[in-house]
Structure formats: structure tokens, C-alpha cells
Amino acid sequence: MPVVNYLRISLIDRCNFRCQYCMPSEAELAWLQTSERLTDPELLTLIEEVFLPLGINRFRLTGGEPLLRPGLEQLIHTLCRLPGVEDVALTTNGFNLAQKAQPLYDAGLRRINISLDSLDADTFKQITGRDRWQQVWAGIQAAYQVGFDPLKLNVVVIPGVNEGEVEELAALTLERRWHVRFIEFMPIGNGPLFDQIGWVDSETLRQRIRARFGLEPGFVAGNGPADVFRIPGAQGTLGFISQMSECFCDRCNRMRLSSEGWLRPCLLNESGQINLRDPLRAGIPIEHLRQQVQDLLAIKPDIHFKGRDKGIQGAYRRTMSQIGG
Numbered sequence: 001m002p003v004v005n006y007l008r009i010s011l012i013d014r015c016n017f018r019c020q021y022c023m024p025s026e027a028e029l030a031w032l033q034t035s036e037r038l039t040d041p042e043l044l045t046l047i048e049e050v051f052l053p054l055g056i057n058r059f060r061l062t063g064g065e066p067l068l069r070p071g072l073e074q075l076i077h078t079l080c081r082l083p084g085v086e087d088v089a090l091t092t093n094g095f096n097l098a099q100k101a102q103p104l105y106d107a108g109l110r111r112i113n114i115s116l117d118s119l120d121a122d123t124f125k126q127i128t129g130r131d132r133w134q135q136v137w138a139g140i141q142a143a144y145q146v147g148f149d150p151l152k153l154n155v156v157v158i159p160g161v162n163e164g165e166v167e168e169l170a171a172l173t174l175e176r177r178w179h180v181r182f183i184e185f186m187p188i189g190n191g192p193l194f195d196q197i198g199w200v201d202s203e204t205l206r207q208r209i210r211a212r213f214g215l216e217p218g219f220v221a222g223n224g225p226a227d228v229f230r231i232p233g234a235q236g237t238l239g240f241i242s243q244m245s246e247c248f249c250d251r252c253n254r255m256r257l258s259s260e261g262w263l264r265p266c267l268l269n270e271s272g273q274i275n276l277r278d279p280l281r282a283g284i285p286i287e288h289l290r291q292q293v294q295d296l297l298a299i300k301p302d303i304h305f306k307g308r309d310k311g312i313q314g315a316y317r318r319t320m321s322q323i324g325g
């Protein structure tokens, strides 16, 4: 198994979008109180004294919508300068990014992944529950101009909704150094929709793109599970995140920390989660927490998607937005 060196941190469970595959508008969600969230000092203590000493030195800030977290720029500023931190990146829905791109860059952030499921404003609204395509598009342009590199665009491919746009979305990489990634819809966030419409496998998408533009192996910096390709001559790359059709658990290098301090060894299996916030607040020695996390790392290879039936009973207790994707 690969070394686990990547932590995805959900900074906040709330979101200003209601994507149908993640947090559908009809879902009843109980939001965390601010006091339940890890504070910046608590988070930084865990990073400095638990995760970095265990070799986890790559961090992705996500949510919910991380741009909604108060004081985000200051947190990034401090995180980026902690000795031993190798990489800090952010995943966002892009709303407000037009205003926030420069301050985030100035704080030290260099890598950003932005969700963009459609180039059509009506389809975008249908998927996200919000009429905000223009703002997100402006946010992407702002991030590009400010200099984020690599700049990745995440597309969850939804059968019958945006799957027809795959070639058009792929073509964004031709003239711009944007990296478009197609994500197979996963059975978490909106299980009933998943059961109803299913998912489109990455190989089908690759065949379509290959037939239209050609496709060759590509490379872009990242810590995640995407298989990277490139249209010959294109500025950017195409990534395929294929959990459903290919299963990349044997190269899993990551864990997840929720905003209220639950550490989770697998996105799609709820086994083995440990709470770090309560012992931290109770003054339990940090060495004890570090040992707990080390013990969890030792059993993590046995906790994966293929074994998820042992780890969930029916539905997931935490949603994709609470876990951070």
C-alpha cells in the first residue's frame, strides 16, 4: 500500500449550493454550530502535532463550501508556512472566487480545484440548484488570471443531465491551461438519485473524446486519484476519477478530517472513524492522539470501498458535503 501523506480537511459543513448529487435541496441537514467546528488553533495543533509528525504533509481544504469559512485566508497563510507542509490546495464551487482569488493567492495558496458541471447556465442551475453560472465562470477566470496553477475543473458526470457536454468541456483544455476532470457519480450524497440514474464510466467518456480529438497520456501535479490524459497539442489535461468502474483503493494515500474533528480512513466506508476534537478539548495529551492516528493508519488498508458493506448499514451517516468529498 502507498504511504498515506494526504489529508482532506472539511472546513465547514455548510454550502451555498445544493448540487443534486451531493446535497439535494430536499435533504434535511442538521448544520453544525460554530462551537462544534474545530477552531483554527485546534486544526493547526492537529496538523502540527499529529499529522505532520506522522508524515501527512499534503492538505486539501474542502467542505461544504470552504470559501464560507470565516478567516480562511488567515488559516491558509499560517498553514502554508508551517514547517514540513509540502502542499496546500483548495476545492471550491467557485462562487465568490472572483473576489477571493487574489486574497487566497496572496495568502500562499497556489492550487485550486473548482467544480463546474456544465457550460450551460440552465443545466448548471438544474444541477446546483442555483442560478450562478456567470459568477462561477467569472471566479474561474479570476483564478486563472491571478496565476493558480494547476487550475482544475471538476465535473461530476450525471447520466441524462450533463453527459452530452463532455466533449465541449474537454475542449476547454485546448487553448487554456485548465485541467478538466470527469468524476464518476458515487453512491454517497444522494443515494436515491444514484440508484435511479446510475453513472457513466470513464472509459466510455475517453472513447468519445478520443474519437473527436484524440487522446494521449498526460501529466499534472496532484495527490488525488485521477488518471491523466491530454488531447494532443492541448494546453491543459483531462483527468478521470473512476471510483465506480476502476477502483483505485489499492493506491489510496489519503484520510479525511471532518469540520467537527472526525478522522475517517475512507470516503466510502464508515469503519474506524475516530473523534479528535473531544479528546483535544478535554486536554488528553497530544501524544495519545498521535498514537491513535498511527494505529488507525495501520488498519486503514483493510478499510476501503470494496469492504464498504461492512462499514455502512444502509445509508451513510455523513453526507459528501460533511466529509468533504
Ligand SMILES: Nc1nc2c(ncn2[C@@H]2O[C@H](COP(=O)(O)OP(=O)(O)OP(=O)(O)O)[C@@H](O)[C@H]2O)c(=O)[nH]1
Binding pocket: 060, 062, 089, 091, 113, 152, 154, 183, 186, 221, 222, 223, 224, 225, 226, 241, 243, 252, 254, 267, 268, 324, 325
Ligand atoms: N472514492 C474516492 N473519491 C475520491 C478520493 N479522493 C478524491 N476523490 C474524489 O475526487 C473528486 C475530486 O477531488 P478534489 O477535491 O478535486 O481533489 P483531488 O482530485 O484529490 O486533488 P488533486 O489530485 O491533488 O488535485 C471528488 O469528487 C472526490 O470525492 C478517494 O480517495 N476516493
Ligand SMILES: C[S@@+](CC[C@H](N)C(=O)[O-])C[C@H]1O[C@@H](n2cnc3c(N)ncnc32)[C@H](O)[C@@H]1O
Binding pocket: 015, 021, 022, 062, 063, 064, 065, 066, 091, 092, 093, 113, 114, 115, 154, 155, 156, 183, 184, 185, 186, 187, 188, 189, 190, 320, 321, 324, 325
Ligand atoms: C463535496 S465537494 C466540496 C467542495 C466544493 N463545495 C465543491 O463543490 O467543489 C468536493 C467534490 O466532491 C464532488 N462530489 C460531491 N458529491 C459527489 C458524488 N455523489 N459523486 C461524485 N463526486 C461528488 C464534487 O463535485 C466536488 O468536486
Ligand code: SF4
Binding pocket: 015, 016, 017, 018, 019, 022, 023, 063, 064, 065, 093, 115, 320, 321
Ligand atoms: S458539491 Fe460542493 S458545491 Fe455542490 S452541494 Fe456539495 S459541497 Fe456544495
Ligand code: SF4
Binding pocket: 225, 243, 248, 249, 250, 251, 252, 253, 254, 265, 266, 267, 268, 269, 303, 304, 305
Ligand atoms: S474509496 Fe476509500 S479506500 Fe478507496 S480510494 Fe477512496 S478513500 Fe481510499
